Amino acid sequence: MTGIHKHSESRGFTLLEVMVVLFVIGLITSLVTFNSSDRKAQDDTQKFGKQLAVVMNLYRDEAVYRNLDLGLAMDVNELLLLAFQDVRRLEVSTGKSSDELQKLADNPWQPYASETLKAPAVPEGMALMLTLDGKEVDFEDLLDDDDKPLPALEFLSADEYTPFELTLEHSSDTSFAILLHGDGFNPVWSELVRYED
Template identity: 45%
Template sequence: MSNKRGFTLLEVLVVLAIIGGLMSMATLTSSSNPALDETEQFARQLTVLLDAYREDAVFQNVDFGIAMDIQELVLLSYLDPNSLQARALDGKEQANLAKNPWQAHAEGPLKKELEAPESVEMRLFVEDTEVDFDELLDDEEGPKPALLFLSSDEYTPFRLELSHQQDNSFVILLSGDGFSQLMIQTERFEG
């Protein structure tokens, strides 16, 4: 007869309770700055979404553009005005396409829009120049892309600054060099 002893149900429950307590303490300490947490969470969502756009541009062999303002991003796709698909459009649609070949992307499983939390604002820099969002959102011609994600796996080098209206002690930078993975950094300022 062997004398092997396993864990009792009570011992397992005690260990789980201890682990649960430690995890709740870790969660409490990480949320000491709700503004930073909210902005970081949005930055992670944004990074996942932009990476998905980049990958899908290559897999679908489509050029994507991102139209944006300080609160929202919208996915656009390029439609060549001389393509067969464009020729199937009526005359007015073809004229509009000739003015602006970037159209709201409607096909596939990609998320087409992302809205920032109300208190998070975005500032976009391309080649160290801040993008004027008002120039991109033309009601007459339609939205124009601020960033491009090309089927060749290149994208517009950029720096996106995310700030929170309720806390100016930090800014989160989301950046890319046009070829590599996107990077997230948090810059903190002394108050």
């Protein structure tokens, strides 16, 4: 009996096949990296939005319990907590020079020093947009001069505050925004809003 032996050739991968596999792996890796970076931007912005809502509610409480009016000055990427200094009140005017009293008379909103309450730093890559009464606030005049910061929002000792909507956006992902809402009486709350492409 004659046996026919088939000789099988060992065949390797062609260069084209190797390149296609590497391309697919690279594509998948870049998609995973892109999605995780988008998710990080959203997570960071949500975290800051919740932190800011908590801090604003603490400002409300501080204003009521300390019987003072607080204000929050802001621009696109900075926040500053202020307190109203009424020069007619004895505890404010006592021990101050006439120049200091004149400065307070010109702008009674002064930075508020507190061990427990500080305005949080706006993380890099995030921007703020404030809307009052349906109109976007021009931040240019609020923190323009160190001597005369003005509040965009006020938290009053009567447990009321300026109704507002604050939008937080992240520069690396424009598919979402975090909105902080305040109606002037109830606690400040936040929500995630997604934009369609």
